[in-house]
Amino acid sequence: xxxxxxxxNGLKFHDTFGAIVxxxxxxxxxxxxxxxPAKPQWFAETAAYQHxxxxxxxxxxxxxxxxxxxxxxNLLAAHVVLPVIFMAxxxxxxxKSANDEFDHxxxxxxxxxxxxxxxxxHEWDFWDRYLLKALNWLPLxxxxxxxxxGHIKAN
Numbered sequence: 072x073x074x075x076x077x078x079x080n081g082l083k084f085h086d087t088f089g090a091i092v093x094x095x096x097x098x099x100x101x102x103x104x105x106x107x108p109a110k111p112q113w114f115a116e117t118a119a120y121q122h123x124x125x126x127x128x129x130x131x132x133x134x135x136x137x138x139x140x141x142x143x144x145n146l147l148a149a150h151v152v153l154p155v156i157f158m159a160x161x162x163x164x165x166x167k168s169a170n171d172e173f174d175h176x177x178x179x180x181x182x183x184x185x186x187x188x189x190x191x192x193h194e195w196d197f198w199d200r201y202l203l204k205a206l207n208w209l210p211l212x213x214x215x216x217x218x219x220x221g222h223i224k225a226n
Contacts, residue, residue: 161191
């Protein structure tokens with residue numbers, strides 16, 4: 072859950088991070104997530120995994136700040152300055168529709184972000200290509216300005 076974890080932690084701890092990079096995020100924390108598939112296709116769809124990560128009450132988790140749309144809405148209502156966001160996903164990734172939806176949500180809320188869709192699936196070939204794009208995107212020129220930890224240094 073690296074892409075989701077980057078978004079969640081970057082937003083939740085917005086006073087520490089000035090930028091977030093998320094590749095192929097598993098954005099499955101939403102209302103209705105308690106309805107798990109009868110025949111899971113991969114480990115993240117199993118009850119054991121979902122409960123282990125999000126707790127025993129998946130219905131409540133979908134309506135909590137574990138749902139990134141709820142978290143962003145609450146932060147914006149509190150007038151928090153959010154980190155800038157870079158998201159990328161492969162056009163053959165099974166998680167693409169949830170990422171498309173989150174991109175639309177962020178656009179509607181006017182949250183500063185870049186969203187790229189490229190050829191590929193949920194695999195290292197895609198991540199190798201888009202990690203370089205993400206590193207080139209990182210806003211290092213004004214590292215002392217705005218919200219950030221100050222730990223990212225340009226060469």
